[in-house]
Amino acid sequence: MIRVGINGYGTIGKRVAEAIALQDDMKVVGVVKTRPNYEALSALKKGFDIYIPREKEKEFIDKGVGFKGFIEDLLEKIDIVIDATPGGVGAKYKSIYEKYGLKMIFQGGEKAAVADLSFNSFVNYEKALGARSVRVVSCNTTGLVRVLWVLSRINEIESVRAVIIRRGADPKEIDRGPINSLVLDPPSVPSHHALDVKTVLGDIDIETVAIASPTTLMHMHVLNVRMRNNVSKEEIIEAFSRTPRIILVDSSRTGIKSSSEVIELARDLGRKRYDVYENVIFKDTIYVKGREVIFVQAIHQEAIVTPENIDAIRALSLIEKDPWRSIEKTDKSLGILSGEIR
Ligand code: NAD
Numbered sequence: 477m478i479r480v481g482i483n484g485y486g487t488i489g490k491r492v493a494e495a496i497a498l499q500d501d502m503k504v505v506g507v508v509k510t511r512p513n514y515e516a517l518s519a520l521k522k523g524f525d526i527y528i529p530r531e532k533e534k535e536f537i538d539k540g541v542g543f544k545g546f547i548e549d550l551l552e553k554i555d556i557v558i559d560a561t562p563g564g565v566g567a568k569y570k571s572i573y574e575k576y577g578l579k580m581i582f583q584g585g586e587k588a589a590v591a592d593l594s595f596n597s598f599v600n601y602e603k604a605l606g607a608r609s610v611r612v613v614s615c616n617t618t619g620l621v622r623v624l625w626v627l628s629r630i631n632e633i634e635s636v637r638a639v640i641i642r643r644g645a646d647p648k649e650i651d652r653g654p655i656n657s658l659v660l661d662p663p664s665v666p667s668h669h670a671l672d673v674k675t676v677l678g679d680i681d682i683e684t685v686a687i688a689s690p691t692t693l694m695h696m697h698v699l700n701v702r703m704r705n706n707v708s709k710e711e712i713i714e715a716f717s718r719t720p721r722i723i724l725v726d727s728s729r730t731g732i733k734s735s736s737e738v739i740e741l742a743r744d745l746g747r748k749r750y751d752v753y754e755n756v757i758f759k760d761t762i763y764v765k766g767r768e769v770i771f772v773q774a775i776h777q778e779a780i781v782t783p784e785n786i787d788a789i790r791a792l793s794l795i796e797k798d799p800w801r802s803i804e805k806t807d808k809s810l811g812i813l814s815g816e817i818r
Pocket of ligand 1: 483485486487488509515562586614778
């Protein structure tokens, strides 16, 4: 049983903690909270032990929020740390984790250099076997990498041009926007996403444009991929249909043509927090003309990296050497779907 600690119990940390609790080959030893807020209370209600920075002891005691020990106590008891602190903070913790001889899983807000490898389950699980550290790439990068990996198995990719209409904030982020604007993010090309995709897929020809929009629900990607040779729409649909963590939505049949309706479906299906772990490809947008492939997909930023974190634990700890067995186990535990939504 691999013992895992979560440092940073926010949007990503809480989802990964709950996903670990569903596995039979790993367990959550504790989570780090820096503030005695509602997320600390919910962690306790879920049965996770809380560890805190030593200097926060009085604050937690004054607020009456129980804790099991200090961060160092947790680091002593675990094999792997999931760092889900805000972007850039993980790098500051790295030397502390190393002092405790831990394997480390960082998130996409860190620079690629923080870890041995930028990780995606489809692409480089085997390279991550036994590694000291990986960085699970961001939500947008994970969404792009999954589909580009599928296309690259059909035919060589010549170039990728993608527009990312990204959510302005997560639902809980009361201080972020935009509220009434579409903001070029950044006002230049490429956005950092193209560079980040290369940390996983190598030196492919990819350029991205990103625009922040006033929604909290999902990102939307418009991809234009040029293949080396002609491909057919049928083979693209077939390849997406048989890949885990990718679902196809037929808008003309289901009526789904927006991120809101994808989220509503997730609610109707009883998904916790309406989490959508899958790339949601709008089937009717798949357009193939010779070597050119166009399609639109929706990506739920809060959820999509959860399964990748679980697979990364298995790869680093060597408890499962076969990527597809780990992916299958993770997906079964989280109820992750594939194929066409019918
Ligand atoms: P978040 O702000 O929701 O959570 C971060 C948590 O870390 C908070 O609970 C915060 O209190 C805690 N924290 C802050 N400073 C800390 C410290 N010094 N020590 C320990 N804990 C500390 O952030 P998030 O959205 O979960 O993002 C975490 C990481 O995941 C980032 O690298 C981010 O880029 C990445 N990521 C975020 C998303 C997303 O859409 N939210 C998607 C994919 C990847």
